[in-house]
Each structure stands twice: as C-alpha cells, then as structure tokens.
Amino acid sequence: MLTVEDILHAIEDGGYRATGSRRRLLETLAARGEGFTAEELVGEVRGVGRATVYRTIRLLLRQGLLCKLTLQDGAPRYSLSRVGHHHHVVCVRCGAVRDFRQSVIERILKDLEVGEGSAVVGHRIEVYVVCPGCREAGVATSPTAATG
Ligand SMILES: [Zn+2]
Numbered sequence: 001m002l003t004v005e006d007i008l009h010a011i012e013d014g015g016y017r018a019t020g021s022r023r024r025l026l027e028t029l030a031a032r033g034e035g036f037t038a039e040e041l042v043g044e045v046r047g048v049g050r051a052t053v054y055r056t057i058r059l060l061l062r063q064g065l066l067c068k069l070t071l072q073d074g075a076p077r078y079s080l081s082r083v084g085h086h087h088h089v090v091c092v093r094c095g096a097v098r099d100f101r102q103s104v105i106e107r108i109l110k111d112l113e114v115g116e117g118s119a120v121v122g123h124r125i126e127v128y129v130v131c132p133g134c135r136e137a138g139v140a141t142s143p144t145a146a147t148g
C-alpha cells in the first residue's frame, strides 16, 4: 500500500521535485478513494494553479502512481494508485471500481508486436462489467439468462 510519502519519494526518484503543492495535491487525492476529475482537483486544492495540477497529473500518470478512469460519460477521474501496476474492472451501471491484475495479460502485452522500431512502454486496460448488485437489480440483462 503506497502512502503519500512513498509517492513523494517516487516523484523524487523520477528526477522531479516533491514540492509543497504536489504534497497538498497528493493528500487531497489520498483523502478520497473514488478520485477526482482534474477540474474538481483544481477547485479542491487551494493555492495550487491549474497548470500545476495538470502537470502533476501527467507526471503521476507517467510514473504509474495515478489511476485514470475513463467513464463512458463524463470527464476522466483520477485516484492514487496504491497497489502498483494494475487494471480496473468498472461497473457500467453504478460506477463501482475494482482493481485487478493478471500475469498472463502482462506477458501478452509485453511481447505484443507493435510495429518495427516501436517498443511497448506501457498500457492501460479497463474492463466494463455489470456488477452482481446491478445484475440482481435487472436480471433480464444478464448474459447467462439470455436464451436467444
Ligand atoms: Zn486503480
């Protein structure tokens, strides 16, 4: 489980400065698990300019310290990545997010043929589901219930 301190160290290890603004931004992110849109962060973190917020988001994404969640409607949401590299399973009905990792996917993507001269340096995967709670609420949409 990564703490704000761990993430500040990782920022410094990456050759960037762990400024007071960045610390405040991280502490804000840490306080709300379900994350923020970039604009919500700008409004929430007092005294930190919009440009700094966006720059820090990009930096954290590049270092794998931030989760970016692209929902089907609305702006992407960001939350601290607390477990290292992972992916998300998102319920399309209620928006519930679960983390997952699967080594077989990592191996496939690492060895993916992406064209001559290119090297894979990262990836992002989101899997969209209807969660058990939402399936119960609407049984007709369950794929296993469909008989054709
Ligand atoms: Zn995540």
Ligand SMILES: [Zn+2]
Pocket: 091, 092, 093, 094, 095, 096, 130, 131, 132, 133, 134
């Ligand atoms: Zn759901």
Ligand SMILES: [Zn+2]
Pocket: 085, 086, 087, 105, 106, 123
């Ligand atoms: Zn992966």
